[in-house]
Amino acid sequence: MGGRLLLFPLPFQGHINPMLQLASILYSKGFNITIIHTFCNSPNKSNYPHFAFEAISEETLTASPTMQGSVTNVVLLNKVCFDPFRDCVKRLLSNASADEPILCLITDALLYFTQAVADLLMLPRLVLRTSSLSAFHVLRLHPVLLQKGYLSEGLDSHSDAPVPEAQPLKVKDISRTYKIEGEDLAEIISGMVMGIKASSGIIWNTFVELEQPVLNTIQQNFPIPSFTIGPFHKYFTASASSLLEQDRTAISWLDMQAPLSVLYVSFGSVAAIDKSEFFEMAWGLANSKQKFLWVVRPGVIRGSEWLEPFPPGLQEAVSERGHIIKWAPQQEVLAHPATACFWSHCGWNSTLESVCEGVPMICSPSFGDQPTNARCVETVWKVGLVLENGFEREEIERAIRRVMIDQEGKEMKMRMSCLKEKVNLCLMEGGSSYKSLEDLVSFILSF
Structure with a gap:
């Protein structure tokens, strides 16, 4: 040419x-x-x-x-x-x-x-x-949205009211979308x-x-x-083109797990969480009684290098069911027969990769495009759910069980499989x- x-x-x-x-x-x-x-x-x-x-x-x-x-x-x-x-x-x-x-x-x-x-x-x-x-x-x-007052300081940042101008967002999603x-x-x-x-x-x-x-x-x-x-x-x-080194033990660990038995957890290359949020995540994962592969990127916990914040008892509870790594070959993980659900920050690359492999999602959006992607997952495509209250161990445990065990999760999986088929056809x-x-x-x- x-x-x-x-x-x-x-x-x-x-x-x-x-x-x-x-x-x-x-x-x-x-x-x-x-x-x-x-x-x-x-x-x-x-x-x-x-x-x-x-x-x-x-x-x-x-x-x-x-x-x-x-x-x-x-x-x-x-x-x-x-x-x-x-x-x-x-x-x-x-x-x-x-x-x-x-x-x-x-x-x-x-x-x-x-x-x-x-x-x-x-x-x-x-x-x-x-x-x-x-x-x-x-x-x-x-x-x-600025003109209509959706970004004003007096607005209720926890409101579940819809935003007609910017469907499928709720009022509380606006402050996250325009966090900066x-x-x-x-x-x-x-x-x-x-x-x-x-x-x-x-x-x-x-x-x-x-x-x-x-x-x-x-x-x-x-x-x-x-x-x-x-x-x-x-x-x-x-x-x-990954800027981070991938840990191949993720795949060998998944190889030892039963089909559709593992929750994959990763919040991408930029998002960061507080120590208190990290603890709630860990307890939610441990209490769910489900197997999980957890990507804890160095620096993802504010003020920590890696896993130092773990109290000993919590680390034991987590290590019984989970495998923690610094970075994963994500597409391979999502395509693996053992992977049942993806708990994600809902960046577009991650969301699209989940759709392509037919894996339902739990969404913890942080900023920018993530809240919109998360609402599409939950309300437009109906292939996952959003954690509405940030990081609370009871809600995390409930969400994991809803997607991985309940009938609701099976229906999400069916809809996600239909989207996967549409990807292959397009x-x-x-x-x-x-x-x-x-x-x-x-x-x-x-x-």
């Missing part, structure tokens, strides 16, 4: 994975790939010998070798990357040959400054949005929305059958091409994601 694409991921774990998966998908369609990246959280090049890599440096960023997924850091990236990114793309364009032209730029939607660079260099720009369609829809409603309030968040949302509207098209890591009504709404508000080609990880595994020839990918390839070639 001969064309080259420039891809620029946001340097956070949950954003690097989908971008590198997208790169692999497009490479399989005959495009050559250059990944532009920052020095912080730079991808492991040895896992991608078929891609070219270009690092852009900036003193503000290189001061810290790792960068967490915070609103402040997103704003920082959009400010300090403009000059080095522009210079990098300009150089790549000047060195491109007639045999291998650079066809377009694909950037994370949160790197909205890149639209100005694309316009300056007359290069078409596509955006990748790594959240669900539903979460993006809620996020873009921020000015409306202030000018930074408003700046990011308006920058992202304007950047998307000015772009040539949007690529989504989802599939039509999961979010059709929301897709229709978004297409009315963003009249540019939308390509729903997900789930990305079903084309290529995410493990190669990726086959003639399926919705298959056709959308063909459309994307044709669209890029039209540049």
Whole structure:
């Protein structure tokens, strides 16, 4: 095919994975790939010998070798990357040959400054949005919700009342969604929305059958091409782009357990909890009398390195039924015959991986897109439940038993199995994601 694409991921774990998966998908369609990246959280090049890599440096960023997924850091990236990114793309364009032209730029939607660079260099720009369609829809409603008082300090942050403007959210979900309030968040949302509207098209890591009504709404508000080609990880595994080392004992331990007998617990690469919440989780798990595989990421407990907060009695109660590790090969764990349920923070990658393997969910959303994903799991797709009161051992124990033992859980499992089947069909020839990918390839070639 001969064309080259420039891809620029946001340097956070949950954003690097989908971008590198997208790169692999497009490479399989005959495009050559250059990944532009920052020095912080730079991808492991040895896992991608078929891609070219270009690092852009900036003193503000290189001061810290790792960068967490915070609103402040997103704003920082959009400010300090403009000059080095522009210079990098300009150089790549000047060195491109007639045999291998650079066809377009694909950037994370949160790197909205890149639209100005694309316009300056007359290069078409596509955006990748790594959240669900539903979460993006809620996020873009921020000015409306602000105006209607849903973000005011006097609002009851524990209210179960619905939010008609942002279904399926409840009032108490709004404060979690916009946990980091202030000018930074408003700046990011308006920058992202304007950047998307000015772009040539949007690529989504989802599939039509999961979010059709929301897709229709978004297409009315963003009249540019939308390509729903997900789930990305079903084309290529995410493990190669993991920033954390995976513990393979997770699989050997699961191999020794009965089918559909294990609860898998993992809160992703960013979420953090207090010691008191950790204790409630541990007691809830122990009291449920179910087997569990628990990912306790170093640093996930605020103020602790790893498992030091465990009182001896609690550790014994947990170790009877559980296996604790620092990081898991998540897709393999979810696909394992022993895995019955996934207790998750409900980041989009995790939610999508659970759907793809037909595993019902218990949801403990923290911030950003997670509350919306969790409500979709519970009320739209009806394949899991949300822990309404944070971390309380009685509610945790009850939720685990509801999903893993009760009839309610069996019905969730059936609905989740139907979604899994829809995933398999959408990726086959003639399926919705298959056709959308063909459309994307044709669209890029039209540049």
